[in-house]
Amino acid sequence: MSLFRMQALIERIRKDGVVLNGNILKVGSFLNQQMDVALFNEMGREFARRFTGTRVSKILTIEASGIALACITAQYFNVPAVFAKKAKTANLSGELLTATVPSFTHKTVNSVSVPRDYILSGDSVLLIDDFLAEGSALEGLAAIVRSAGAEVAGAGIAIEKGFQGGGDRLRAAGMRVESLAIVESMDEVRGLVFRD
Amino acid sequence: MSLFRMQALIERIRKDGVVLNGNILKVGSFLNQQMDVALFNEMGREFARRFTGTRVSKILTIEASGIALACITAQYFNVPAVFAKKAKTANLSGELLTATVPSFTHKTVNSVSVPRDYILSGDSVLLIDDFLAEGSALEGLAAIVRSAGAEVAGAGIAIEKGFQGGGDRLRAAGMRVESLAIVESMDEVRGLVFRD
Numbered sequence: 001m002s003l004f005r006m007q008a009l010i011e012r013i014r015k016d017g018v019v020l021n022g023n024i025l026k027v028g029s030f031l032n033q034q035m036d037v038a039l040f041n042e043m044g045r046e047f048a049r050r051f052t053g054t055r056v057s058k059i060l061t062i063e064a065s066g067i068a069l070a071c072i073t074a075q076y077f078n079v080p081a082v083f084a085k086k087a088k089t090a091n092l093s094g095e096l097l098t099a100t101v102p103s104f105t106h107k108t109v110n111s112v113s114v115p116r117d118y119i120l121s122g123d124s125v126l127l128i129d130d131f132l133a134e135g136s137a138l139e140g141l142a143a144i145v146r147s148a149g150a151e152v153a154g155a156g157i158a159i160e161k162g163f164q165g166g167g168d169r170l171r172a173a174g175m176r177v178e179s180l181a182i183v184e185s186m187d188e189v190r191g192l193v194f195r196d
Numbered sequence: 197m198s199l200f201r202m203q204a205l206i207e208r209i210r211k212d213g214v215v216l217n218g219n220i221l222k223v224g225s226f227l228n229q230q231m232d233v234a235l236f237n238e239m240g241r242e243f244a245r246r247f248t249g250t251r252v253s254k255i256l257t258i259e260a261s262g263i264a265l266a267c268i269t270a271q272y273f274n275v276p277a278v279f280a281k282k283a284k285t286a287n288l289s290g291e292l293l294t295a296t297v298p299s300f301t302h303k304t305v306n307s308v309s310v311p312r313d314y315i316l317s318g319d320s321v322l323l324i325d326d327f328l329a330e331g332s333a334l335e336g337l338a339a340i341v342r343s344a345g346a347e348v349a350g351a352g353i354a355i356e357k358g359f360q361g362g363g364d365r366l367r368a369a370g371m372r373v374e375s376l377a378i379v380e381s382m383d384e385v386r387g388l389v390f391r392d
Contacts, residue, residue: 034278034314037270064260068267068277074233081264082230118230 006046006180009158010194012039019186023161024105031130031158032065040072043180047128047156048076050178055124056153058082060145062101062112062129062137069158070128077126082119084112084144097147101140104133114144121149132157132179135166142175154178162195202242202376205354206390208235215382219357220301227326227354228261236268239376243324243352244272246374251320252349254278256341258297258308258325258333265354266324273322278315280308280337293343297336300329310340317345328353328375331362338371350374358391 018026030036059081061070074081096113154176162182182195214222226232255277257266270277292309350372358378378391
């Protein structure tokens, strides 16, 4: 059994995923706008297995597409789940923990925030998200955790687009990133190729 | 035991809810941006108990704050959960089921949509949301379900603001609306008053 692959997820991606324009992978029919909650439970259990022995006191994700996986996963760690909200305006009041997250897909920069008292200095926070590409969302979430004086326990990702490099860059920088399926390439000739 | 009240939720609202400006109830610390997933599981089980004997083939909610409760609840019905997305532009392609949802809080009108193949004509759809006030979100979701030729099995709501009238209006129109806590009033003198 491989360290990286969760076979049930990979098979589902092969069956129901749709590749668009060479680097967009649509999985909305089971992982995003429609959610196969049984599969989410398998993913949550797998994160719990991989992070056995690691202290996790809270789960943090980013709205909206990470919320479902974060909640289901939180059941296996018996901890609350928190999501960072996309904020329209910068916060000057000190009541929020804020980070900026550039979106390469939409060519925008979002400010995301969490109320200060939802992440405490003793917390060990597991970051959860459905996708990891360039890694900017994870970096923003990690910045929020650190600005609270808390520590990042690691990151649990459903699908990493390995060819966009964010996951390996974050691993090299010392973050433990556990992805259940890593897409190495998805060109039209060879189809989807997953990391072993 | 009352038909309407879920005591654990009501106690939590009394303990951690914050009333602002007489008609805003902030429950972000356990029901929205931070989610007490154990409480969500109690709510999901209670919806399953109330809808025992009713066919439910899918759960539909609206992004972002309904997603967590919809997913957790979907576990107790063994069905997929779907959320309606707030769309920036009207859809003319026919690939989406769309409804308009006025927001009284933000004084805006959102268009929300679901891909056509996520709700099918044989579906019996349970609507789930965290809050019910004027009822416009539920009406939008019900319109989406009906436009697919599917039927609305009912609605499961965490907190209904009874004094805003949406729930009773929808019940009078024939929708089965099950709310776990119904706030009848929240003035500053008497505090929070729940329907029995």
